[in-house]
Amino acid sequence: MDPEDLKKAIEMVKKEGKLNLKAVIAVDIFGAPCEFDEIIKIAHENGMKVLEDAAQSYGSTYHGKRAGAVADMVATSFYPTKPLACYGDGGAVFTNSEEEYNLLVSCRVHGMSATDHYDNLRLGVTGRLDSLQGAVLLEKLKIFDEELVKRTIIAKTYDEKLSSYYGRQRILDNTTSAYALYTINCEDRDELMTYLKEHNIPCGAYYPRPVNTQTAYTKWNTRRLPVCEKLSKTVLSIPMHPYLEAEAQEYVINTMNEFASQKAKKAA
Numbered sequence: 001m002d003p004e005d006l007k008k009a010i011e012m013v014k015k016e017g018k019l020n021l022k023a024v025i026a027v028d029i030f031g032a033p034c035e036f037d038e039i040i041k042i043a044h045e046n047g048m049k050v051l052e053d054a055a056q057s058y059g060s061t062y063h064g065k066r067a068g069a070v071a072d073m074v075a076t077s078f079y080p081t082k083p084l085a086c087y088g089d090g091g092a093v094f095t096n097s098e099e100e101y102n103l104l105v106s107c108r109v110h111g112m113s114a115t116d117h118y119d120n121l122r123l124g125v126t127g128r129l130d131s132l133q134g135a136v137l138l139e140k141l142k143i144f145d146e147e148l149v150k151r152t153i154i155a156k157t158y159d160e161k162l163s164s165y166y167g168r169q170r171i172l173d174n175t176t177s178a179y180a181l182y183t184i185n186c187e188d189r190d191e192l193m194t195y196l197k198e199h200n201i202p203c204g205a206y207y208p209r210p211v212n213t214q215t216a217y218t219k220w221n222t223r224r225l226p227v228c229e230k231l232s233k234t235v236l237s238i239p240m241h242p243y244l245e246a247e248a249q250e251y252v253i254n255t256m257n258e259f260a261s262q263k264a265k266k267a268a
């Protein structure tokens with residue numbers, strides 16, 4: 001999220017006067033924290049809270065603090081593709097406010113009252129984390145820091161060895177990414193994706209369709225997000241997990257660099 005653009009969006013909504021500004025949801029895309037100092041300042045100046053979507057960034061750090069300890073409220077996902085993953089659906093919400101904590105506990109279980117379990121005070125969801133997933137997470141937590149180090153080593157190897165033909169994600173100073181995904185930027189993305197698949201290298205475009213263009217949101221006539229819309233056509237996520245072997249990574253790098261040099265030859 002670009003803080004300057006956030007300011008413009010807030011001004012636009014205020015000018016239109018139709019919506020009540022409540023909160024900003026900032027997504028730590030691919031595992032890298034947003035510019036929280038700026039985003040929190042802008043949001044608080046406008047009476048809004050900041051909700052951090054740390055689904056991909058659990059384990060990342062922002063100015064020495066772990067994701068979960070920076071924004072007003074933070075949600076993460078333990079879905080199997082995430083850095084801290086269980087074997088099915090799971091997630092958590094972090095807050096430092098006791099009032100919000102109590103509200104969340106109630107919402108997690110149908111909106112239940114803390115004193116009378118047969119009375120529901122509000123509409124809630126069925127958001128319990130089941131015990132089996134909890135048991136998996138407790139074991140995974142023991143090796144989580146080790147896995148983060150392994151992900152970082154793999155990311156640094158990509159950073160170093162991939163051709164400069166590919167754009168890299170900018171990781172802000174004084175922050176670390178949890179590298180849920182390693183994502184490059186390439187003008188010939190669809191062609192590259194076909195090339196990698198032909199070479200048996202799994203890859204994916206995350207995400208091909210930005211939120212502002214989703215059918216469910218069109219009724220609000222959301223504004224254009226030109227940077228996001230352009231990136232949705234050029235980003236590609238390549239193999240990344242803590243157990244990616246050096247030989248397999250080298251094969252990915254060599255194949256991608258071959259594609260880049262074929263492109264350079266054609267252009268010359």
Ligand SMILES: Cc1ncc(COP(=O)(O)O)c(C=O)c1O
Pocket residue numbers: 027028029053055056076077078079090091
């Ligand atoms: C950035 C981001 N936010 C939210 C989610 C949703 O997580 P869940 O499916 O566990 O609710 C995901 C996972 O796909 C994600 O990557």
